[in-house]
Amino acid sequence: MSPGMPNPQELEMIARAGREAMRRLWSRRDQRESMEAAELRLLRLLEMHPQYRAYWEGAEPDELENPFLHVMFHDMLDRQLRGADPPGVQAAYRRLLDGGADSHDALHEILREYARQLVRMTENRGPFDREQYVQRLERLGR
Secondary structure (H helix, E strand, C coil): CCCCCCCHHHHHHHHHHHHHHHHHHHHCCCCHHHCCHHHHHHHHHHHCCHHHHHHHCCCCCCCCCCHHHHHHHHHHHHHHHHHCCCCCHHHHHHHHHHCCCCHHHHHHHHHHHHHHHHHHHHHHCCCCCHHHHHHHHHHCCC
C-alpha cells in the first residue's frame, strides 16, 4: 500500500458513511423544501435509478454492482456538465442527444469513457489522464 493511502478498512468506513448519508437523504425525500441545492441534485440522481430503491432503503450492495458508486459517478458528471469542465463534456452530451440517445443513455456513454480512464489510471498506477479523457469525449456521438 502506498504511503498516505487509506487501508481497506478505512476505505470501507468511508464507503459505509457515504451509503448511510445517501440513505438518510432518501428517507427525507418528502421534505424537499428543507433541502440544500446539492441535496436536491443528489436526490434527483437517486430518483433517476428506481431499480436501486432497495439499496436506498437499506439493502447492501454486492461487489459486482455498487449503486452508490454509480450515483456518485452521475454526481461527478453532473458537476462536469454544470461547470463545462473538462472542455468538450457539454458538446459530447449534446451530440449524443442530437444523435438520438435519451438523456440517461447519453450520460452513461460519457460515464463509460470516464470509467475507462479510471481503469487505465489504476492499471498504470498513474494519474488520471484528463487529456485522453477529453480526446475520447470529442469522439462521442460522431
